[in-house]
Each structure stands twice: as C-alpha cells, then as structure tokens.
Amino acid sequence: MTEHAVDDDRPGSPADALAIIRNQQAQVSSAISPKAYLFFLFWGVAWIVMGVSGFLAGLGLFPGWVAGVLGTAAIVVAGAASAVVGIRSGRGLAGQSSRQGMLYGLCWPVSMIGVSVFVAAMSAVGGLSSDQMAIMVPAAYALVVGALYAASGAVWGSLNNFVLGLWIVVVGGVSPFLGTPANLLFFGVGAGGGMLAVGIRELVRSR
Amino acid sequence: MTGVPQLDPVIHAQARLRVTASLATLCEGDRVTFPRLQELLDMTAGNLSTHLRKLEDAGYVLITKAHERRTPVTYVELTRDGRRAFEDYTAALKMLLGDAS
Numbered sequence: 001m002t003e004h005a006v007d008d009d010r011p012g013s014p015a016d017a018l019a020i021i022r023n024q025q026a027q028v029s030s031a032i033s034p035k036a037y038l039f040f041l042f043w044g045v046a047w048i049v050m051g052v053s054g055f056l057a058g059l060g061l062f063p064g065w066v067a068g069v070l071g072t073a074a075i076v077v078a079g080a081a082s083a084v085v086g087i088r089s090g091r092g093l094a095g096q097s098s099r100q101g102m103l104y105g106l107c108w109p110v111s112m113i114g115v116s117v118f119v120a121a122m123s124a125v126g127g128l129s130s131d132q133m134a135i136m137v138p139a140a141y142a143l144v145v146g147a148l149y150a151a152s153g154a155v156w157g158s159l160n161n162f163v164l165g166l167w168i169v170v171v172g173g174v175s176p177f178l179g180t181p182a183n184l185l186f187f188g189v190g191a192g193g194g195m196l197a198v199g200i201r202e203l204v205r206s207r
Numbered sequence: 208m209t210g211v212p213q214l215d216p217v218i219h220a221q222a223r224l225r226v227t228a229s230l231a232t233l234c235e236g237d238r239v240t241f242p243r244l245q246e247l248l249d250m251t252a253g254n255l256s257t258h259l260r261k262l263e264d265a266g267y268v269l270i271t272k273a274h275e276r277r278t279p280v281t282y283v284e285l286t287r288d289g290r291r292a293f294e295d296y297t298a299a300l301k302m303l304l305g306d307a308s
Contacts, residue, residue, distance in 0.1 A: 021300075
C-alpha cells in the first residue's frame with residue numbers, strides 16, 4: 001500500500017524533525033501574514049507623489065489640478081494594491097485573528113473616508129481658503145494615518161510600525177508651522193520618505 | 208531524567224509533522240480551509256486527506272464543514288490536545304538533542 005509507505009517516512013533524526021518544524025512554520029507565517037513592507041513601499045511612493053506634486057503646484061510650476069490628479073491616482077493605486085496584498089495573505093483563514101485583521105483593515109478606508117468628508121466640509125461649510133486648506137489637509141491625514149500605524153505596531157508587536165506611526169503623527173502636527181507649500185514637501189518627503197525607508201529596510205531584511 | 212522521551216508516533220512522520228507544525232503556526236482558535244492548507248504544504252489533496260484523517264482519529268485535528276455563500280467549505284484546525292501533543296513532541300525532540308531549555 002502506498003499509503004503505508006508515506007506513513008513510514010519518518011524524519012531522519014530529531015535534528016531533522018526540528019528543522020522540518022522550523023522551516024514549515026517560517027514558511028507558513030510568512031505566507032499568512034501580509035508583507036508589511038509592501039504597504040510601506042506603496043504608500044511611501046504615494047505620499048511622496050502627493051507631497052512633491054502639491055509642493056511643485058504650490059510654487060506655480062504646474063497647475064493645481066495636475067497635482068490633484070496625480071495625488072488621486074497615487075491613492076487609488078496604493079489603495080488597490082494594499083487591498084490585494086491584505087486579502088491574498090488572509091485567504092482561506094478564519095477565526096479570531098482573521099476577524100481582528102479584517103476589522104483593523106476596515107478601519108483604514110473608513111477613517112480615510114471620514115477625513116476626506118471632514119476636509120470637504122471644512123472647505124464647503126467652514127469656508128477655509130485654499131491656502132488654509134493646503135495647510136490643514138495634509139496634517140489631518142497624517143495624524144489619522146500615523147495613529148493607525150502606531151496602533152497596529154502596538155497590537156501586532158512591530159516596533160517599526162509603532163515608531164513610523166509616531167513619526168507620521170509628529171510630521172502631521174509640525175507641518176502647519178512650515179506654512180504652505182513647504183508643509184506639502186515636508187509631508188511628502190517626511191512621512192512618505194519615512195514609510196519608504198522602513199519599507200526598504202524590511203524588504204532587505206526579508207531577503 | 209526519566210529516560211529517553213517517547214516521540215508521539217502520530218506526529219513523528221514527515222508529512223504529518225509538517226501538517227501539525229503548519230496548523231500550530233496559526234493562533235489558537237484559528238482555522239484554515241482545506242485548499243489553503245494544501246497550498247501551504249504543497250501536498251496533493253489525497254495525501255493531505257489521508258494524514259488529516261489519522262490526525263483526526265487521534266483527536267489532534269478538528270475538521271468542520273461549513274457553507275459560505277452556498278459553497279461547501281472544509282476548515283481544519285488543531286484541537287487543544289493536538290496543540291499540546293505538538294508541544295510535547297517538540298519538547299521531546301529538544302530533550303533528545305540535549306537541549307535542556
């Protein structure tokens with residue numbers, strides 16, 4: 001019986017058995033946890049595109065609508081890529097951890113839509129000028145995004161996420177003092193650059 | 208010392224060791240669908256079923272069938288006994304290797 005032959009295939013030695021366990025567990029954990037560095041790379045690039053294009057538009061180097069289109073495209077691409085990465089790694093898993101991950105994942109689009117609605121209201125109802133908006137908008141996003149990153153770092157025990165999150169909160173809080181358009185450059189290069197730096201570090205370490 | 212530790216014969220086979228180690232990687236109370244487990248292990252469905260049946264017979268694995276959007280889904284998870292057996296097995300290996308920790 002072939003079934004029997006498979007059964008008798010024992011590990012060669014206790015050391016072999018331990019090696020099988022370690023390899024298998026490393027392989028499974030890397031397959032089922034989303035690669036955080038991918039999120040950082042996607043969003044790092046997106047924030048740099050948003051910040052730098054906003055800054056250049058602020059200097060009058062190209063029209064504001066171009067910066068708006070570039071920024072929106074960056075968000076859509078990074079958002080879609082993140083959703084794909086998150087959903088793929090959680091495929092076929094159920095239980096407490098998946099639920100926790102899914103609910104945390106949902107906090108992102110909900111919070112981002114919340115900030116967008118708030119920002120739109122500040123313009124439409126609050127009557128903020130475009131310069132005031134240019135100062136307030138990046139700070140509002142950075143504060144919420146930073147807090148979400150830091151919380152994920154605290155819950156899932158990633159010091160990188162935690163420190164990066166707090167750094168983004170600092171960027172958000174400090175950026176208005178620089179005035180516009182310098183705040184946009186600081187937002188893009190500071191927060192986006194921070195994500196990119198952490199993403200590249202984790203990518204290199206995972207190789 | 209109580210002599211040479213016994214290695215649980217249910218777990219001490221390469222394929223079932225890989226299955227058990229994979230399931231033990233999930234947090235307690237988490238489960239995985241049969242096809243995803245198959246993909247994580249790179250095993251054929253028949254081979255995986257055979258080993259899962261043996262683990263289930265030993266009470267180490269719980270197999271549940273559910274319906275999601277009318278499609279039948281089979282979930283696999285390690286039972287509390289299975290998790291304990293895997294921990295004991297790992298501890299026995301370490302003891303055999305002279306690692307007292």
